[in-house]
Amino acid sequence: MSFGPFLLLALMEGMVTAAVLALSAAGLSLVFGVMRVVNVAHGEFYMLGAVIAWFVTTMIPGSPAVAFVAALVIAPLLVGALAAAADGLILKRLNYDPEATIVATIGLLYMIQQAVLSLYGPNANPVAAPFEWRIQLPWFGYSGYKLFVVAAAATLLLAVWALMTRTKAGLVMRATQIDRTTARAFGINVDRVYMGTFALGAGLAALAAVLIVPIQQAHYLMGGDPLLLSFIVVIIGGLGSLRGTLLAALIIGLSDGVISMFFSPTLAKILATLLVAMVLVFRPQGLFGARA
């Protein structure tokens, strides 16, 4: 294959990464933006989404499409419910103290990951894609499902954006984000907003995982990379800024696809983590954030 089609393939792979990353990072960003909570367990919510998808698809026989749609509904609901419980039982009792919540979510990370290890086991298991369909380009064939992932993620992100800007729930969340004391004074039930936001953030991670699991397989340690990448995206995009997060996901996803085709993925990760550290030190509002 010559360079042009090779680059095109890298870009298409990058688009898939970017789409899933944007969805997962949007959840992390939402939770940080509204609640000021850095959720280190975010990657485990993602992993849970994938594992639940595997359970659901193995339990529903017959058409993989039906099973997949069921997983798409059930996984985020279950993960969201777990997140809501974690919020009520742990985070709320810590009064959302930033440092204590990080320690607690680290604990949550281990608990979820290890619980999955003992219930689901150490193996990686594949989930069937809802449909098998390949697009034949002049230079190579490409999975139609991957294109579906990009479209689905874009649709979901659009829905999140509409939720935040066009609905009353979004308004309430944004009001709480700006000032939780004032929001409470205006009769907003801040506890419920926080619980809902945490559940929504976790649900988005689970959705991202359900979309990716037919490509990647479900494994109890799969939460590490998306956590790190989501962190990178959220910080570079500007903490709590949804628009910056999307832009950063696009850049990181695309460059990840391209860079790891041409360079060592370890080197790419080293540079990315150092970049994040430097951004936080020298430009804490993120590369695309406007706030001073």
Added chain:
Amino acid sequence: MTAARIWALHLALIAALFAAQYLLPPYHVTNLARIMVLAVFAMGYNLAFGYTGLLSLGHALFFAAGMYGGGLLSYHLGWTALPALIAGLAAGGMMAGAVGLLALRTTGVSFMIVTLMFAQAGYLTILYFGPTTGGDEGLNLPAAGRSLLGFSLSADGPRYLVALGLFSTALLCCLGIARSRLGRIMVAMRENEERSRMLGYNPFTVKLIALVLSGLFSGLAGAAYGVLFGYVGASFATIQYSILPMLYVLLGGAGTVIGPFLGALLMFYLIDFASGLTSAYLFFVGAALVTLVLFAPKGILGTIRERWLGWLP
């Protein structure tokens, strides 16, 4: 009066640990040697987190700097244990200084993430230079690297004594720092940074000193772990080795001198016990973190100090 009581308590702990090597079965003696080295690491973490209020998620980097700083010289250049330990000490301190110069420009959550990212970059760097560092597989140190003044550290007796010697030195240094003027300034920085600044203390300088001290302890512990147990590996640079000292300190009591040892001792045996039951033993690490932060944020000795023994350093 109080000073005498404090010294007596710490010397008694050291004496008890000295006696333990003759009283306990070999399995536990080896464990205790490990615990003492890990406690040195946790004491270093405590200087930053417990005393100065710097909640770092990247101390694995300083531990690994010490481990590889000593281990690589021993593996590739045939250094013996003593110079390797000194090299590890220096590597931990220098790494902490370098990280501190950048990371201490941030505070709170940003500081946590920046230290986490630096440590992750360090871990990946070890993997990237796999041919030199042994990468995931690690390196088994040669016998020459494990000899200290002619004694082989692969034997239980000398190994325990070296671990005890390092632990005792670290413990007494910690005690000295905690009771010194510097210790008071570190605590002041944790309690009220702005007030400390308006008493004439430069927060950046004080925190940098505390972090470098912390790095020296961590580096020494890392080098000692490599030299005493004969193995250096990338797994000691993972995030888990940043979480463990935090857990030890939280459990034993942040800002107490003996707390890190107590936390390391209890957590080590909890994990040891749990790993006999299930492969998912890290579940207990998570559960302990959540329980501590929810119900006992001051840890065991912190609570005891608050309720009963106000003089405990």
Added chain:
Amino acid sequence: MAALIEARGLTLHFGGLRAVDGVDFDLRAGEIHALIGPNGAGKTTLVGLLSGRRRPDQGTIRFAGEDITRLPAHARVRLGIAYTFQITSIFPRLTVFDNVALAVQMQNHAPLKESVHAALERVGLSGFDRQIAGTLAYGHQRLLEVAMGLALGPRVLILDEPTQGLAAGEIEGFKALVQSLVPVASILLIEHNMDVVMDLATRITVLNFGKVLATGTPAAIRADKAVQEAYLGA
């Protein structure tokens, strides 16, 4: 008398608001200088600039002839400009002894215990040294704050509303304390209690909308028409 602190043309904006607007200010050696003005006049912002807690957009500050405009706050404290906070800022979880010791040990040569006890005695807190500072009564916490300022051995002591929250009896003692500090130290005092100001101050500066309205002796300020309109008469 020579000016110890000499500020020229100090200006600081918050967004569009000029909190401090072209202020010239002198603090003379050995004086008790009161800074008064309505709420929001820029008093705390001005002393924030003098103590180094804030950086001015424009203007210069000299201390004993030396330009300190760019010097950070902690370095100014080391030069001898001490600041006590408007909202009590102590180390509430440390003992009273440790609170004052932190100030004392700034001058490395001082013998710690004696100096701490001397500072506590001066503000009338002898015997409280082993108590946890946060458990002191509010008035005592204010006094502890002053003791910390004193223990720095400053050449200039900036007191931001020191009598706020003190009982009437405590205020009398406080006035005597401040008077005993000069002329070794010079005092810059932000104060709302006019009786305290008139009794203590050798000179007064009146701020309004971030500008100096008048500077002079208490008698002169009392007689000043503009001041009466803006502040005293209102």
